Amino acid sequence: MGRMEHTSNADLRAEADAVLARLVGDATGAARLREDQWRAIEALVAERRRALVVQRTGWGKSAVYFVATALLRARGSGPTVIVSPLLALMRNQVDSAARAGIHARTINSSNTEEWDAVQAEIAAGAVDVLLVSPERLNNPDFRDQVLPALAAATGLLVVDEAHCISDWGHDFRPDYRRLRTMLADLPAGVPVLATTATANARVTADVADQLGTGGSTDALVLRGPLDRESLSLGVLRLPDAAHRMAWLADHLDDLPGSGIIYTLTVAAAEEVTAFLRHRGHTVASYTGKTENAERQQAEEDLLGNKVKALVATSALGMGFDKPDLGFVVHLGSPSSPIAYYQQVGRAGRGVEHAEVLLLPGREDEAIWEYFASLAFPPEDLVRRTLDVLARADRPLSLPALEPLVELRRSRLETMLKVLDVDGAVRRVKGGWIATGQPWTYDTERYDWVARQRRAEQQAMREYASTSGCRMEFLQRQLDDEGAKPCGRCDNCAGPRFTADTSTTAVEAARTDLGRAGVAVEPRRMWPTGLPAIGVDLKGRIPAGEQAATGRALGRLSDIGWGNRLRPMFAPQAPDGPVPDDVAKAVVGVLADWARGPGGWAPGAPEAQPRPVGVVTIASRSRPRLVGSLGEHIARVGRLPLLGTVEYTAGSGPVPRSNSAQRLKVLDGALTVPPALAATLADVHGPVLLVDDFTETGWTLAVVARMLRRAGAEGVLPLVLAVQG
CATH class of the missing domain: 3.40.50.300 (P-loop containing nucleotide triphosphate hydrolases)
Structure with missing residues (x-):
C-alpha cells in the first residue's frame, strides 16, 4: 500500500x-x-x-x-x-x-x-x-x-x-x-x-x-523563513522634509531599475510627484484618490519600466507583482513593522539585488496618531447605533443612519460589518437591521489591539535607530525562528548611500514646500437625513447662500506647511497671536489669490469685486490666534474689520463626527451680532471670512449662509489649515 x-x-x-x-x-x-x-x-x-x-x-x-x-x-x-x-x-x-x-x-x-x-x-x-x-x-x-x-x-x-x-x-x-x-x-x-x-x-x-x-x-x-536575500535595507536620517525630497531628486537615478516611493498621505504623494517631475524625473502618483483608469496605466507604466518610480500610498500594496522591481523607498515611516515588511517585499523578487531605504520624518508620529483615531468606536457609540436600529421600523441605509449617530460614514460602515459578523446586526436589502441578539463589547480585545498598535509604533522607532541587523529585526518582529544577521543591510555591511544633498535641490525643495495656498472648495449640497434629526435643510444649497471657493495656507497632512502648522493645532498647544512667518505667508496666499482665477486684482481671470471687509469666526480653543489673524489681514489689506460671528449662549462644542451631527449642533449655535448685520447691509461687495481651521467645511458653509442672508454679497473663506 x-x-x-x-x-x-x-x-x-x-x-x-x-x-x-x-x-x-x-x-x-x-x-x-x-x-x-x-x-x-x-x-x-x-x-x-x-x-x-x-x-x-x-x-x-x-x-x-x-x-x-x-x-x-x-x-x-x-x-x-x-x-x-x-x-x-x-x-x-x-x-x-x-x-x-x-x-x-x-x-x-x-x-x-x-x-x-x-x-x-x-x-x-x-x-x-x-x-x-x-x-x-x-x-x-x-x-x-x-x-x-x-x-x-x-x-x-x-x-x-x-x-x-x-x-x-x-x-x-x-x-x-x-x-x-x-x-x-x-x-x-x-x-x-x-x-x-x-x-x-x-x-x-x-x-x-x-x-x-x-x-x-x-x-x-x-x-517559511522571511529573509529576502535580494534586499539591502538601510535608513537615512535627514534634517527635514526639504532635505528628504532633495535627496530623492539627487539620488533617484542611482537606485537600480524602477521602483516605488511610498509616502504616508495622499498630499505627500502628490507633493513629491510634482517636485520630482520638476526636477526632471519620470514618476507618477498612485493613491486612493487616483482614478481606476489612471491607476491601471500607472501600474502598466511601472511594469514596463516607462517610469522610474510610482510615488504611492499604501493603496499600492498587496498583490502588485513586478519581479524586477529594483527599489522601495519610504518617505516617512509606516506605523507597523509588518506593514513595512509587506511593502518592502514588493522589491527584489526576481533580481539578485534591490535597495530598500527608509527616510523617516518628524511628521510620521502625528500621522500614526490620526490613523489610530479611526479604530473601533467606544462602547457608548456602538450601543447608540444598535438602539437606533432596534427602534427603526424599517432597514436603515448608511445615509439614513449616519445623521442619527455620531460616526462618519466610513467608520460607521466598518463598525456595522464587525457587528454583522458578531450577529448583532444584519445587512439586508435597503440597509441594516438589528437582530436583537445579545452583544458584548469586547473591551479587553480592543484595548489589547490598541496596545499592540503602540508596541508596533515603538518597534518602528527602534528599527530606525537600531545598530543591529535590520532584516533580522524585521524577522524577529514577525516571529521568524530563523532570524539571523543578513550581512547586507547598512548596519551589517556599511551604508551604501550617503545623506549628501545638493544645495540647488534643497533650495528647490524648500521653495516647493514653502509654496503656500490650498483651494478650499465650498459645500454645495446639504447632507441627507437632516430633517430626521430636526434640521430643516436638504438638497442643494442655493447659489445665493453659498461661500465662494476659499483658500488655506496648507494641509495638516502635507510635508511642507503641514509640518509648520501641525504643532499649532495639537490638542495641548497654547493659544497665542498668529506667528510672524505664518502671517507673512497668509499675506502671500491672499496676493496670489487676488491675481489668480476668481481673484479680485485688476486683470485677474474671472475677477470678482474686491473684498469690502474682514469677518472672523469666534473660536473657543484659539480666540487669540483667530482674532490676531483677522486683525493682521485687515491691517495689511487696508480693509475694515467688520466684526465676529459669535456662538450663542449655551451652545455646546461642535463634535468631530459625521456631517449631519455637526450640522445638528451648528444649527442655532452661531449668530451674526446686530452691529455686524447692520454693517453688512450697508456695504457692497464680498467679505473675507477668517477662521483657523476647517476639517469638513460645514462651519464655513453655515456661517457663509448666515452672512449672505444678512446682506453680504459674497463670502470668501480664508483659513490657516485644512485637514486631509
Whole structure:
C-alpha cells in the first residue's frame, strides 16, 4: 500500500510540475515546484486538507493554488473560489492561469450584469477559478442567492491575504470575517488554502483559529523563513522634509531599475510627484484618490519600466507583482513593522539585488496618531447605533443612519460589518437591521489591539535607530525562528548611500514646500437625513447662500506647511497671536489669490469685486490666534474689520463626527451680532471670512449662509489649515 501511495504521489508530482511549466510559460517543461510548494499542493490535492501558508512575498503562493486547481479539476472537483482584496491587481496572474488552460472569471461590483452568465458557466463546469472580493461575501444578493450554491459546488477555497481576517494585524478588513460562514457551509473534504506573507505568531494563530485551520490535527501550517536575500535595507536620517525630497531628486537615478516611493498621505504623494517631475524625473502618483483608469496605466507604466518610480500610498500594496522591481523607498515611516515588511517585499523578487531605504520624518508620529483615531468606536457609540436600529421600523441605509449617530460614514460602515459578523446586526436589502441578539463589547480585545498598535509604533522607532541587523529585526518582529544577521543591510555591511544633498535641490525643495495656498472648495449640497434629526435643510444649497471657493495656507497632512502648522493645532498647544512667518505667508496666499482665477486684482481671470471687509469666526480653543489673524489681514489689506460671528449662549462644542451631527449642533449655535448685520447691509461687495481651521467645511458653509442672508454679497473663506 505504501509503495502504491508513493508511486501515486510521484505521478501527481510530475503532473503538478507539468502544470507549473505551462503556468510560467516554460516550453522545455523543465520547471519544477520547490519542496515547500509541493508540500502545500500535496496536502490540498492528495489529502484534501486545510492549510495555512505563511511565506514571504515572491515565494509563489499563486502557483500553489493554480496548480492545485488544475489537479483537482482533472479529478472532477468543482471550481476553485479565490477570495481576495486584490482583484484589480491579479490580471497578470489570471493571464498566466490562462496559459495553463485554467479559465478564470470574477464576480465583483463592476460586472453585476455578468453574474447570471458566470453562474451559468459555473453550472456548466466551464469555470475553473472564480475570483471574489471579500466585500461580495456580505452583499445581500450575493450572500443569499449566490453564496450557498457556490459553497456547495466549490472544489477548493483559497483565502488570499488571509492576515486581513485578524484585527491583531495591520490591515484588518471586517468583510473577511464572513468567510467563517462560507467555511461552515463547505461540504466535508473540500480543501482550504489560506495564504499570507505578513503575519507574526499572534496573527497566524488568530487566522488559523478563525479559518478552522488551527483546531484540527488534519490541518497543515506551513511557515517559511522571511529573509529576502535580494534586499539591502538601510535608513537615512535627514534634517527635514526639504532635505528628504532633495535627496530623492539627487539620488533617484542611482537606485537600480524602477521602483516605488511610498509616502504616508495622499498630499505627500502628490507633493513629491510634482517636485520630482520638476526636477526632471519620470514618476507618477498612485493613491486612493487616483482614478481606476489612471491607476491601471500607472501600474502598466511601472511594469514596463516607462517610469522610474510610482510615488504611492499604501493603496499600492498587496498583490502588485513586478519581479524586477529594483527599489522601495519610504518617505516617512509606516506605523507597523509588518506593514513595512509587506511593502518592502514588493522589491527584489526576481533580481539578485534591490535597495530598500527608509527616510523617516518628524511628521510620521502625528500621522500614526490620526490613523489610530479611526479604530473601533467606544462602547457608548456602538450601543447608540444598535438602539437606533432596534427602534427603526424599517432597514436603515448608511445615509439614513449616519445623521442619527455620531460616526462618519466610513467608520460607521466598518463598525456595522464587525457587528454583522458578531450577529448583532444584519445587512439586508435597503440597509441594516438589528437582530436583537445579545452583544458584548469586547473591551479587553480592543484595548489589547490598541496596545499592540503602540508596541508596533515603538518597534518602528527602534528599527530606525537600531545598530543591529535590520532584516533580522524585521524577522524577529514577525516571529521568524530563523532570524539571523543578513550581512547586507547598512548596519551589517556599511551604508551604501550617503545623506549628501545638493544645495540647488534643497533650495528647490524648500521653495516647493514653502509654496503656500490650498483651494478650499465650498459645500454645495446639504447632507441627507437632516430633517430626521430636526434640521430643516436638504438638497442643494442655493447659489445665493453659498461661500465662494476659499483658500488655506496648507494641509495638516502635507510635508511642507503641514509640518509648520501641525504643532499649532495639537490638542495641548497654547493659544497665542498668529506667528510672524505664518502671517507673512497668509499675506502671500491672499496676493496670489487676488491675481489668480476668481481673484479680485485688476486683470485677474474671472475677477470678482474686491473684498469690502474682514469677518472672523469666534473660536473657543484659539480666540487669540483667530482674532490676531483677522486683525493682521485687515491691517495689511487696508480693509475694515467688520466684526465676529459669535456662538450663542449655551451652545455646546461642535463634535468631530459625521456631517449631519455637526450640522445638528451648528444649527442655532452661531449668530451674526446686530452691529455686524447692520454693517453688512450697508456695504457692497464680498467679505473675507477668517477662521483657523476647517476639517469638513460645514462651519464655513453655515456661517457663509448666515452672512449672505444678512446682506453680504459674497463670502470668501480664508483659513490657516485644512485637514486631509
